[in-house]
Amino acid sequence: MDGRERVAVGWAATAVVWLVGILAAAPLVGGHPLAVAAQVVIEASPGTVATLAIETLGAAAQPALMVAIAVAAVAAAAGIAAFAEGYGTTRAQERYLATGVSVAVVVLTAAGFRAAADGVFWRWTLATALALLPPGLLRVASGGHRPSVGRRRTLRNLGGAVGLAAGGGVVARSLGRPATSSDGPQPGESLDAVVEKRAEGTTTPDSGRTVTTAATGEILESRSTTENVVVSVAEADADPVFGYGFAGMTPAVGTAADHYVVDKNVSNPSVDAERWSLSVGGAVRESYDLSFSELVTHPEARDMTVTTACISNSVGGNLISTAEWRAVPVRALLADAGVPDAAEDVVTRAADGYTEAIPWDVVSEREDVVLAVGMDGRTLPKEHGFPARLLIPGRYGMKSTKWVEDIEVSAGDHESYWEARGWVEEAVVNTLSYVRGVQRRGDRVAVGGVAYGGRRGIDGVEVSLDGGDTWADAELEAPPSPHAWRRFRHVAELPDSGPKDVVVRATDGTGALQTREETGAHPGGSTGWHSVTVSL
Incomplete structure (x- = not known):
């Protein structure tokens, strides 16, 4: 192995340790820069590209994207090193190059963890430090800008760096961010418990339904x-x-645990229901906000058994499920705000930036267009949209916005997330x-x-x-x-x-x-x- 190859391998090894480090530190903030980068790519991709990825890889599209980004990072590190070595850069130039790359890595790592941590300073800074310490020490142990030529020493340094990253992972998990406030409603918590905390309103009625399987013999x-x-x-x-x-x-009726899950996100948002509120506004006579407990105990809340299907499901596929939901009609929520005759669309906006739109004419005529707050008599699990998600029976799941924060009445036509990417608007x-x-x-x-x-x-x-x-x-x-x-x-x-x-x-x-x-x-x-x- 010549000098150019040794330098390239050394930089690639450092990139691998960096990737291990950011994955190990991820529990501290509930996400990592790879997921953030993948999400940026997803959002920036043209509709045809996103559709091709879904049709070709299905549920594996997002993991494949993160793997591709990781491979690209390692390849870029090796390529930069090989290029610099091949063009005979001086020691000073090499130091400048190493410093520039290091600064870029620090900035990208910090930005990625900051985005994943929703801006919580001490979490993203500590995660950044834990992720960057192992590759930094590896570079120092390997001789700074030039890795050691000794294979045994190089492997020992690499093993130590990976071990240090694993140790950082233990620290990150011990300090890991809870999904929500410990004092507020939790994903999957009993709806009755939410009502009891509020000390008013009604509890979720017992449907009395049990799912049994007929005896078939051995x-x-x-x-x-x-x-x-x-x-x-x-x-x-x-x-x-x-x-x-x-x-x-x-x-006939399944549970939240066996309900299919499909999202556009690499990492789903964690919403603190104690601080969350539903904003109802836009082109209405009077905007207002509702807390989670107020939504759960809304006088129009009811139990519904609804089948939902993903629009990307193939014939005979398993992306279709039926479950018990606790929900409030959207038209009841809008009635309290007052909707003018000029209203055209009802837009739902999510914590992850996702938007969907349903014509006001449809919402005003149907009490089964609802905002769900529970499944199986409990609050929604995180993956199903805690604390609130839209449900529209008879429409594909792409219309059912999860992690809803805003219901906005629009006087004009709104182009939704998947509609802008070439999928049908109605999704019947x-x-x-x-x-x-x-x-x-x-x-x-x-x-x-x-x-x-x-x-x-x-x-x-x-x-x-x-x-x-x-x-x-x-x-x-x-x-x-x-x-x-x-x-x-x-x-x-x-x-x-x-x-x-x-x-x-x-x-x-x-x-x-x-x-x-x-x-x-x-x-x-x-x-x-x-x-x-x-x-x-």
Whole structure:
């Protein structure tokens, strides 16, 4: 290895230690500069680029971006060193270069931690120090601007620096920032507890609903397919009557823990509900603010069972869930402010800068356009938008702003975050039906799943076991609410255990048959019949 290569490797090693250091210090502030940099890239990317990343990598897009930034940082360090060494810079020039790079790294690290710490001075300064100490000591131990040529010493120095970074991580975790004030409402805290703290208002009623799974007997064989379908064979003496809860079937109503999560953020915001308030304003007669406890105990608050689906979900995908929510109608909140006739859009703004807009005509006519404050009888988990998020039944999840801080009435048309990136404005859910479970019990085979048509509802589901040549009507379970999916099942006598080409299609409440045309998620949600080949 010549001198140029040694210098490049030394700088690259220092960059690696720096990256380890900032990740180790991240618990102190709840984030790190890599995530901040990735978020900057996401926000600055043209809509076509963002859409391509989502369609190509899906949920892996954000982690892949952070890895790419980390690799680029290491490569840049090696490249700068190799360039300087290759062009025969003097010792003085090398020192100037090293000093300039060091200053840039310090500034970027401090800025990144400051952004992640929401400006809390002692946290971001301490995180910066913990992140920069290991690479700084490595440079000193390696001879300043020129790394040591001794391989054993270099490895020893590198190991010590990584160990120091790990020690800094222990310190950072011990001093880690809590998600919210310990005295205020917490993500996932009982809504009853919030009411008790306020000592007034009403508590969340008990819905009385329990989710049960029908007994199916012992499963002799069970496997999952790539289409999120569970295929199973039960014992011959299993109950011959199939319910809606056999292996693979989704509960009629799920929980916050099993609800899908999709965000534009690399690191989601942490909101202190004790200091948070909802601002209702814009083109209204009288603006006002509501505290979290005032919102929870609003006289119009009610329980709702709502199915939500991500617009980026593929046919048969698992980015669709149903849960119990506690929510307040948006039109009730706006009624207290007074909305003029000239109002056009109702804009929701989030703590992370996200915005969405719904026409005032829609909001004024629908009491199911709501601001949710709870799931499963508890406050919202952080990942689901604590302390408040928008919910619009029948619209894709992109319309449901999380971490809402402001509801603003606009007299003009507002271009929303994803609309500006080429996705549809209305985001009305396409009729869908997905297979979730296929089970054999003796000669009887059941095919089951879920169907959803948004506010149109579902009137029927048909199942084909021969690739669409013939169809049979499935049985439908009553929906948990007008805003939720319906589970379906179809049972057939099939002594033959060979492969079956299962296809499903639904008819919505208007009598329209689900389209067979296969389209991707962009720009208005995927379409097509879900099909899967199974062997029992």
